[in-house]
Amino acid sequence: MPIKYHDKLHLLHFQHAMYDLEKGYFEVLERGEFCRDLQHYLQRLLSLGHKKTVVNILEKVGTCVVEHKEYTLRLQAIGIVAEFTKLLRGQRDKDIFRIVAMIMSGWIRREREYHPGYELIFTHIGALIKKMFSLQLWHQAEPLVMVSRGVHCGTVPTDIKFKKIVNKLRRDIADQKTISVLIQSFLQSKNPDQVITGDLLKAMAPHSSAAMIHSLFKCTRKEIRLHLLKMIPEETEGVLPLLIERLKDKQPWYVVRNGMILLSFLGDPDLYSFARPFLCHPDSRVQGEVLRCIVALGGENVSDRLISAASTINDDVKCLLINLLSPLDDPNIQILFIETMEQRTTLPSMVRDELVRTICCSGKIHASQRGINVLRAIVREGDSMVVVYDPALDAARKLLGQLKDSDAVS
Known part of the structure; x- marks a missing residue:
């Protein structure tokens, strides 16, 4: 005109x-x-x-x-x-x-x-x-999204009424379609916009959090899960309700596994009660993630919680349990390890051999008559079999020699 x-x-x-x-x-x-x-x-x-x-x-x-x-x-x-x-x-x-x-x-x-x-x-x-x-002009939109985030967080100080208008703006722009497009762009491998879309998603939290968490639940690819975990907002108070809501009903194994990964991210020992029931999950991949979650949540009772899981988890998860317990300082760990070797005949052969090898290499078996006795039994069993090379037998024989040389056998 x-x-x-x-x-x-x-x-x-x-x-x-x-x-x-x-x-x-x-x-x-x-x-x-x-x-x-x-x-x-x-x-x-x-x-x-x-x-x-x-x-x-x-x-x-x-x-x-x-x-x-x-x-x-x-x-x-x-x-x-x-x-x-x-x-x-x-x-x-x-x-x-x-x-x-x-x-x-x-x-x-x-x-x-x-x-x-x-x-x-x-x-x-x-x-x-x-x-x-x-138009997917992510870089052009970034200054406005970031400054609105600053007002929301208080790094850009404003009065209450101004902040209220900005927060309304943040809600309005975070519609489901937009967040979905941002997540899809962020998850595309070798996408030049991956960094900027990730920054925008984080800046739009908590309004983008639910969609990111639901994407994490559904994710079956490890590299994508790792990307999404980086996107979980620093203010995690809104994450737990979403997690509980998603896991309260029966879900595919990978959804539960991803839920445990997310719970681990929260790093609060008091959340153990949400992880514990899934130690009974039939899928070993879920059980393994629960064990990692227990360690990630931390607290004073990590070793007790892991030790108590030994009687619940599947046999093929026990090597992971041994590896998670090995760095911890708790005299009850040695007792569990010796008991596990004593009960070795009840385990499938492939699991048994790997468990024995892992325990013998853990550094947790110290000089005790009970420990020496079980190692002698393992060595005798191995010597009676014709095997070219047995890593479990080799580890048991080596540890037995070290314990025999020890001055204190109790």
Whole structure:
């Protein structure tokens, strides 16, 4: 739409005002007629494809938005930019979106107190962010998402009313479709946008947390699980309810396994009660993850909890249990290890041999008559069989020799 000037004098006034704006005389923005003409001028330039000129003008207006001392002039300037966002519906130019987003984010950092009418400006900001998301202009949207995160967290201090509007903006932009697209982009291997989409997902927490956690539950690929775990928000108070809700009903084994991985991430010993029931899960992969979860949750009772799991878990998980117990300092660990070797004949041969080898190499079997007796029995059994090389027998014989050389046998 061409600019309609009433006469040549009107045109000269506009040209002179544009010159003043270019030189940084922002007082021209106090004139409503000039602001309206400027909007029409920007629209005309955009329609003709003069995008570089549009960017230059916006940069000047943006300087007023962020730097001018007078609130009324800053408000006029941000109003121009907010109205300009309406013209971007059919646009895809990255530079224009970038400059508009930078101005808007700068305004949020600058204006820390609420004033009537800000709701309309934030409506334009929300529409702008959604437009950039729809075009997957992640880098262009980042400044606005990050500054809104800063307001939410308090690193960008504002008054309560201003923060309330920003938090509403955060909720509005985190719709299910947007979060889904961000997650898909983040999980694509060798995707150049993986880092930026990950940053956006973290910045949009907790509104993005549920979708990320549900994606983690469904994930069957280890590398993707590791990526998603990095995305779990630092404020984890909202994670546990989602976890409990998901695991209260019967789920595929990998969902339960992933739930244990997530529970481990929380690192709170008091959450052991949520992990313990799954030691009885029939799938060994779940049981193994529960054992790792017990260690990750930490606390004073880690060894007791692991030792008590020995009577519950499947035989093929017991080597993992031995490995997890070996670094811990608890005299009851040696007792469990000796008992396990004493009961070796009840175990499948492949599990038995690996268990014996792992226990003998654990460094937890010290000089005791009971330990020496079980090792002698293992060596006798091995010597009676014709085997070229038996790692379990070799480890038992080596440990027995070390214990015999010990001065103290109790």
